[in-house]
Amino acid sequence: MVFKRRDRLPWWKATLRFLWPRSGWTRAFHYVKHRVRRLPDPPHRIARGIFAGVFVSFSPFFGLHFILAAVLAWILRGNIVASLLSTFFGNPLTFVFIGASSLQTGYYLLGLRNNPELEAHGSLGSKFVDAGRDLKDNLWAIFNDQSADWSRLTVFYDEVFFPYMIGGLIPGTIAGLTCYYVSLPLIQAYQNRRRGMLKAKLAAIREKAAEKAAEKAAAKEARAGGKDKADAEVEKH
Numbered sequence: 145m146v147f148k149r150r151d152r153l154p155w156w157k158a159t160l161r162f163l164w165p166r167s168g169w170t171r172a173f174h175y176v177k178h179r180v181r182r183l184p185d186p187p188h189r190i191a192r193g194i195f196a197g198v199f200v201s202f203s204p205f206f207g208l209h210f211i212l213a214a215v216l217a218w219i220l221r222g223n224i225v226a227s228l229l230s231t232f233f234g235n236p237l238t239f240v241f242i243g244a245s246s247l248q249t250g251y252y253l254l255g256l257r258n259n260p261e262l263e264a265h266g267s268l269g270s271k272f273v274d275a276g277r278d279l280k281d282n283l284w285a286i287f288n289d290q291s292a293d294w295s296r297l298t299v300f301y302d303e304v305f306f307p308y309m310i311g312g313l314i315p316g317t318i319a320g321l322t323c324y325y326v327s328l329p330l331i332q333a334y335q336n337r338r339r340g341m342l343k344a345k346l347a348a349i350r351e352k353a354a355e356k357a358a359e360k361a362a363a364k365e366a367r368a369g370g371k372d373k374a375d376a377e378v379e380k381h
Contacts, residue, residue: 185223187331192222194327195320197230201238202246202316204308209234230323242315243308250311262303275300 183190196216200209209231217227234242247268251257266274274296282292 183223183226185226187328187335189221190223190226190331191324191328192220193217193224193226194222194230195324196220196222196227198233198323199316199320200227201231201234202242202312202319204246204305204312233319233323242312245315246308246312247304248311249314250307250309253310253314254307256303256307268304271296271300271304275304 193213197209197213200213200216203209203212205212210228213227213231214224216222217224248257251259251262256262278294278297278300281290282294284290285292
């Protein structure tokens with residue numbers, strides 16, 4: 145393959161790069177911030193897009209965050225590009241907080257906190273593993289004589305996915321509204337400053353053009369005056 149890496153990274157280094165890129169998350173944050181501020185749209189539409197992207201980051205639909213953020217931004221009449229960029233609110237550094245807050249809120253709302261059945265079915269990590277095994281085994285069951293068994297996937301849905309989905313609504317709304325109200329005045333100030341800088345630059349260009357035009361007119365006038373003076377001297381002689 146043309147773009148395949150020659151020196152394959154060991155799994156631990158690849159995991160480390162995923163959690164902490166070589167350029168660092170600070171550079172990625174500043175890049176996203178720069179792109180969002182320079183979007184050619186009114187500040188309130190950009191802020192709505194930011195709300196959509198941050199809100200969707202608290203949902204368990206991993207792999208569909210871009211699509212969901214774009215749809216929600218369209219419904220809210222927000223900026224779709226801003227919503228896509230804002231889904232980076234969910235990243236390896238924040239997913240632990242997002243997942244924990246969403247799950248615990250979901251358990252509280254559904255009355256599952258301190259429920260002994262949660263521990264009876266294993267740890268959170270084992271439920272992910274068991275759900276993956278169910279998917280794999282049931283996929284192979286299509287091509288052999290084994291019967292499909294969805295019990296472990298049902299446990300995952302009841303005790304992880306559904307509580308995550310319900311619980312993510314509250315912290316997602318809080319985080320989304322916080323980012324909306326924080327970003328709106330910042331974007332307004334940036335656009336006003338940028339608009340003022342562009343106006344000043346345009347005024348300087350116009351002033352420079354007017355000076356050049358005045359210089360050309362003065363030079364033309366001087367040449368015309370010299371010619372008239374020369375003609376007058378010729379007529380005098």
